[in-house]
């Protein structure tokens with residue numbers, strides 16, 4: 001019987017502790033330790049899973065066959081490089097690195113040392129996205145929204161690298177094309193990096209994508225709409241559901257001219273639209289655990305030498321696109337004048353409050 005894959009997790013905070021929990025229960029894996037700069041956090045996770053806890057990753061280098069890195073993004077490059085230099089396969093959380101230059105270094109190190117490098121773009125394992133990829137849709141226009149309340153984490157990066165990066169990766173995978181031009185704007189709401197961002201991307205193959213991300217939104221939404229010559233798709237990543245719409249065969253052949261319908265059909269057009277003229281299907285909604293799927297694929301690829309769904313090169317492309325978006329955000333002029341306010345922090349002076357503050361809050 002072959003030996004189990006000895007693995008460790010570096011950074012066992014909000015997400016890393018879930019990596020560790022799942023790995024500890026995966027067949028074919030032996031979790032040999034966890035490391036976290038916050039030793040209490042490392043010990044709590046280590047104790048729960050019955051594995052040694054370390055306050056830094058150094059001792060793990062000689063103990064593991066493979067590892068997961070789930071530290072804050074700005075530390076990915078430095079920590080991942082130490083593992084890759086030793087030829088240790090890695091699953092690095094998304095985004096691969098904070099800059100395209102750092103991402104490049106990791107991709108090259110992985111190549112040079114023959115180490116598998118997978119990146120945690122977990123939405124690739126969302127059943128709604130998997131269904132979408134199976135359909136012969138050639139997207140010509142894409143709209144993506146990823147909105148939610150601020151978690152208080154990932155303050156080392158802005159919303160583009162934190163949230164929008166998910167959709168950038170998905171859109172790059174769907175279009176299979178490169179981006180010709182980027183126009184973007186973004187605002188800081190909490191005083192740090194940009195918390196709201198919108199980007200319009202024009203691809204070499206003619207596709208246009210409009211991507212919005214916010215971590216200052218009262219409700220959570222993760223959706224993508226796609227239009228192509230074959231029809232329309234809407235993915236709800238939160239509900240893991242895909243809605244598809246296509247013209248019926250009669251509409252594909254003859255179009256739909258209300259003037260040519262008999263009076264009865266014309267009167268019922270609105271009611272019949274999604275029964276007769278446009279075909280509608282909703283697929284998915286399964287409660288698949290995406291993190292388990294991602295980790296299972298990583299372990300299988302390490303074992304069999306396969307290619308993961310999200311390679312270092314894929315993730316590097318998403319970081320490079322994010323960097324172009326951030327550049328455009330920095331240079332966006334809010335008043336249309338080059339010497340006027342510009343970028344995520346320098347906005348025109350507010351004209352006033354949008355509504356009166358409730359009296360009780362003022363009193364408090």
Ligand SMILES: NC(=O)c1ccc[n+]([C@@H]2O[C@H](COP(=O)([O-])OP(=O)(O)OC[C@H]3O[C@@H](n4cnc5c(N)ncnc54)[C@H](O)[C@@H]3O)[C@@H](O)[C@H]2O)c1
Pocket residue numbers: 010011012013014015016035036037038041055056057070071072073075093094095120121122153154162
């Ligand atoms: N795939 C996803 O959907 C998803 C979701 C959330 C976070 N993430 C990514 O996961 C990473 C971690 O995010 P999080 O939300 O878990 O953050 P977190 O702050 O909850 O956890 C990070 C942990 O890393 C530890 N740490 C810091 N420096 C370290 C070091 N030098 N060595 C070891 N440990 C160190 C911290 O103490 C903390 O416990 C980020 O890159 C983030 O973008 C991905």
